[in-house]
Amino acid sequence: MNEKLKKHMGSWSQNHGIPIAFDVDLRKFTYFYIGGKAQVLFTPTNIEQMQQCIELCTKWQIKPKILGKGSNLLIATQQIPVVIATKNLCGYKIQDNIIIAHSGASLAIVVRKAVFDGLSLEKLVGIPGTVGGAVYGNAGTKINNELYAIGDFVEEVKTVSLCDAKMKRWQRSEMEFAYRSSGLCDELIVEVQMKIPRNERQFLIASWKELARKKSATQPYKNKSAGCIFRNPPQLSAWKLIHQAKLAELSVGDIMVSPQHANFIINKGNGCAQDVLQVIANIQQRIYEEFGIRLVLEIQIW
Ligand SMILES: NC(=O)C1=CN([C@@H]2O[C@H](COP(=O)(O)OP(=O)(O)OC[C@H]3O[C@@H](n4cnc5c(N)ncnc54)[C@H](OP(=O)(O)O)[C@@H]3O)[C@@H](O)[C@H]2O)C=CC1
Numbered sequence: 001m002n003e004k005l006k007k008h009m010g011s012w013s014q015n016h017g018i019p020i021a022f023d024v025d026l027r028k029f030t031y032f033y034i035g036g037k038a039q040v041l042f043t044p045t046n047i048e049q050m051q052q053c054i055e056l057c058t059k060w061q062i063k064p065k066i067l068g069k070g071s072n073l074l075i076a077t078q079q080i081p082v083v084i085a086t087k088n089l090c091g092y093k094i095q096d097n098i099i100i101a102h103s104g105a106s107l108a109i110v111v112r113k114a115v116f117d118g119l120s121l122e123k124l125v126g127i128p129g130t131v132g133g134a135v136y137g138n139a140g141t142k143i144n145n146e147l148y149a150i151g152d153f154v155e156e157v158k159t160v161s162l163c164d165a166k167m168k169r170w171q172r173s174e175m176e177f178a179y180r181s182s183g184l185c186d187e188l189i190v191e192v193q194m195k196i197p198r199n200e201r202q203f204l205i206a207s208w209k210e211l212a213r214k215k216s217a218t219q220p221y222k223n224k225s226a227g228c229i230f231r232n233p234p235q236l237s238a239w240k241l242i243h244q245a246k247l248a249e250l251s252v253g254d255i256m257v258s259p260q261h262a263n264f265i266i267n268k269g270n271g272c273a274q275d276v277l278q279v280i281a282n283i284q285q286r287i288y289e290e291f292g293i294r295l296v297l298e299i300q301i302w
Pocket residue numbers: 064065066067068069070071072073086103104107126127128129130131132133134135136137139140141187188189190226227228300301
C-alpha cells in the first residue's frame with residue numbers, strides 16, 4: 001500500500017472516530033509470537049465501525065485480514081495491507097440460557113461466566129481466542145472420544161460480508177458446521193447468539209475445573225504456539241502419527257515439535273515463520289510417505 005492511501009485512511013478514520021495504527025508489528029498479537037507488519041491496523045469499537053472499515057476496504061479493493069486473539073494463527077507474510085482487529089468489540093450478555101456475544105469477546109471469559117451462571121458450556125474450557133474466531137473455525141474439544149464444538153450451541157450469527165460490506169443474519173439452519181469449520185467464507189463475524197442447556201451449578205463448576213486441569217496437564221499451554229497444527233484425520237490422531245513417523249523430536253532453529261504434545265509446534269524464543277513452515281512441510285511429507293495420509297492444517301496462515 002502506498003503512503004498516499006495510508007494517509008487517506010488515517011484522515012478517514014479520524015473523521016469516523018475509528019482507532020487506527022500504522023506499520024504495527026503483529027508478533028505481540030499472536031500466541032506464536034511470530035509475525036510481519038500490518039501496514040494499517042483498525043480496531044473498531046462497535047459493529048457500525050466494523051462495517052465502515054469493510055466498506056472502505058471494498059472501495060479500495062483490499063481484502064482485510066481479521067485478527068482475533070491470534071491464537072490459531074501463523075503470520076508468514078511480511079507486509080499485510082489492512083488488518084481489522086476485533087478486540088475492542090468484546091461485550092457480551094447472558095439472559096436466561098441465551099448468550100449474546102460480540103466477536104471480540106474472550107471465549108474463556110464467556111465460558112467461565114456461563115458455567116458460574118449454571119449454563120453447561122464447561123466442555124469448552126481451555127480453548128483460547130475470541131468468540132468470533134472460535135465460531136469461524138468451529139473450535140472444539142474431544143472428551144472421552146466424543147467431539148464437542150462451539151457450533152453445537154450457536155443459534156444465530158451476524159456477519160458483515162468482506163465482499164460488499166452488507167450485514168447478514170445466519171440462522172442455525174443456514175450454517176454448515178463441521179469438524180473445525182463453520183462453512184463461513186469472506187464474512188466477518190460481529191455477533192453470535194448461543195443457546196446453552198442448564199445444569200446444576202456446583203456440578204458444572206467441578207467439571208469445568210477438572211477439564212481445565214486435564215487440559216493443562218496434557219498440552220503445552222505455557223509455550224508459544226498456535227494450538228494443534230494439524231486436524232486429526234478421521235478416526236486417527238495427528239500426534240500419534242507424528243510419533244509413529246519418529247518426528248516427535250523434529251526441530252528447525254528455535255521451532256520444535258512440543259515434547260509434551262506432538263501436534264503442537266512451539267517457538268522457543270526467536271523462531272520465524274519460515275522455520276515453522278519447514279517443520280510443517282517435513283511432517284506432512286514424511287507422514288504421506290509412511291502412511292499415505294495427507295495431514296491438513298488446523299491453523300490459519302497469513
Ligand atoms: N481447541 C483448542 O484448544 C484451540 C482452539 N483454537 C481456536 O481457534 C480460535 C481462534 O480465535 P482467535 O485467536 O480469536 O482468532 P485468530 O486471531 O487466531 O484468527 C484465526 C482466523 O480466524 C478468522 N477470524 C478471527 N476472528 C474472526 C471473526 N470475528 N470473523 C471471521 N473470521 C474471524 C481469521 O480469518 P481470516 O484469515 O479470513 O482473516 C483468522 O485467520 C480460538 O477461538 C480457538 O477457539 C486455537 C487454539 C487452540
